[in-house]
Amino acid sequence: MKNRARVSNAVIKRLPKYRRYLEDLKEKGVDRISSGEFSKLIGYTASQIRQDLNNFGGFGQQGYGYNVESLHRQIGIILGIDRDYGIVIVGSGNLGQAIANYMRNYGAGFSVLAMFDVKPELVGRRVSGLVISDFGELGAYLAKNPADIGVITTGTESAQSAADELVAGGVNGLWNFAPADLLVPGRVALENVHLSDSLHSLIYYINRSLDSK
Amino acid sequence: MKNRARVSNAVIKRLPKYRRYLEDLKEKGVDRISSGEFSKLIGYTASQIRQDLNNFGGFGQQGYGYNVESLHRQIGIILGIDRDYGIVIVGSGNLGQAIANYMRNYGAGFSVLAMFDVKPELVGRRVSGLVISDFGELGAYLAKNPADIGVITTGTESAQSAADELVAGGVNGLWNFAPADLLVPGRVALENVHLSDSLHSLIYYINRSLDSK
DSSP: OOOOTTOOHHHHHHHHHHHHHHHHHHHTTOOEEOHHHHHHHHSSOHHHHHHHHHTTTOOOBTTTBEEHHHHHHHHHHHHTTTSOEEEEEEOOSHHHHHHHHHHHTTOTTEEEEEEEESOTTTTTOEETTEEOEEGGGHHHHHHHSOOSEEEEOSOHHHHHHHHHHHHHTTOSEEEEOSSSOOOOOTTSEEEEOOHHHHHHHHHHHHHHHHHTO | OOOOTTOOHHHHHHHHHHHHHHHHHHHTTOOEEOHHHHHHHHSSOHHHHHHHHHTTTOOOBTTTBEEHHHHHHHHHHHHTTTSOEEEEEEOOSHHHHHHHHHHHTTOTTEEEEEEEESOTTTTTOEETTEEEEEGGGHHHHHHHSOOSEEEEOSOHHHHHHHHHHHHHTTOSEEEEOSSSOOOOOTTSEEEEOOHHHHHHHHHHHHHHHHHTO
């Protein structure tokens, strides 16, 4: 069932959205959904949905549709969010603090183990039940307390050195919020949240909409 | 030059990345770059780059490549970031405050006009030179002070009502960070930053990498 090999990035980008919609349906008490209804809801064609889920063996049954609870659980297993992940955050300004709170409120699956910053005025401050440590202590910390994920919420200039230190400390993935394209070894997963790209796309759509008025 | 019609979403999503790399090159003092070099740097094929930029008339010259400064400026004009945008932020917790700081440090083009929240303990607090107002005052505020963009950094439950109020107040675009798929009229641009989708993709890649060990 856990077949993660050779699935295209486009499919992987859609899986979390499937799961998010299924979670919604679950919370609303919906037991099953036809691929047609699911298609209308999520905005992908029914054939796209079938194709996407067939990458992992397919889950629908002819004339029945999808079992919401089961599909939700299966996608969680495929994604790997059925186990726990330890997180360290490098960059403990507002964004780092926001991510720490976000993870704390996320529910099961993620624990923020430690937070780091270079700024003396932040080091020692308490956030979400953690005390911010000096960035210089990151290497020693990870040697004793292995973490799965490093979150980078530093400025652009510090992002690569934060990444290098996290990679040297053995993290398996980086969640990068700094506007920098990081260089990491192939064994380390990297997911970027490029806020400025998203903002610029928004600006484009605003102007296209204004153009047509 | 400002031809925003009928360009595919995939191209629009790539434009900010082109601009980001060109900004980097500009800062490094690079005057021009061949489509081959640009391709290696940014990770798209040279033919993809040519095709993308041809949507807007094309900018390269045979045997010369791209003029970095000019292409950077042109893409900025296409995106529409050559003018100023007024922003209001709804949801003034850590994430809202992080976005306010982010926008303040962004440089030209964006001004955060006001911040709102429903929580009494946040209302009245000073952030990035602004005083957080009560969400109940948003409508009256926008009637007097039109804004271009509404940023939604509320919780899931409040996101749609924040969106409704912002749309009623005349904003042209919403930058949504709440894990909700919002309903907005077609005239309003909507850009979502789904943090959990990004996190789940990261988890998937981490596990795929671990699987192969």
